[in-house]
Amino acid sequence: MKHSLGIWIWLLAAVLPAGAAGPSQAPVLVELFTSEASISSPPADMLLGKLDAAAIVLGEHVTSLDNSLWRDRFGLEATTKRQQEYADRFRLDRTFVPQMVVDGAVQINGSDARRADVEIAKAAKRVKVVPRLLWVDGGVQVEIDGAHVGDRVFVAVADDSATTAVTGGENRGRQLHHVAVCRELRAAGVVPLGGAFYELVDLPPQARKQRVIVWTQVGDVGAVAGAAMLGPADQQ
Secondary structure: OHHHHHHHHHHHHHHOOOOOOOHHHOOOEEEEEEOOOOOOHHHHHHHHHHHOOOOEEEEEEOOOOOOOOOOOOOOOHHHHHHHHHHHHHOOOOOOOOOEEEEOOOEEEEOOOHHHHHHHHHHHHOOOOOOOEEEEEOOEEEEEEOOOOOOOEEEEEEEEEEEEEEOOOHHHOOOEEEEEEEEEEEEEEEEOOOOOOEEEEEEOOHHHHHOEEEEEEEOOOOOOEEEEEEEOHHHOO
16 A cells, blocks of 8 residues: 555655645745835845745835935835835735835834745645746747736836845944845736736846746735745746
């Protein structure tokens, strides 16, 4: 009996494609809203680096804390706007950093490692529709089957890692280390009737040296229905 079970497990492994995941292993999208101008952000940036092995992470630097002493060179208006939309959705009085959003479903303090582990574990058990990504000439081919009609499809391009020597503001004198630094964030389209989304997302050649993250989401900041990533090692 043990031998039969072993054969079935071997056959299943042979049939499933590399990287195939069941519902309990569905990729989880973890967004961190952060700023180099905030003394509270470095611990959260470090935590995001640790979570990089357990989830698809995206460091979204905001401009809302920039000041005359320090301006975050990675800050984007797109991520700043996205955080405000999350604040409205979660009925928060104001935005704050560091803020972590797990699969668009729950927001927590970005430095709370225990809560992050709990929420990621919960999110990984949800059944999802994972996009298929393939590098082609001119960009990334995105293929999604069985998605929810009307869901938004988003694409982010992120630097794999970065380090900044801060010379002013609250983090003056510190070397700040970041992972998955968002450099571009844009909507790629909407899932049409039938639930199949097939689009070529135009990207510059240098994006092959970065991370390309694609996900579907209810509205602009609703629950994430599925996420996938191509890292630099996947894009050679």
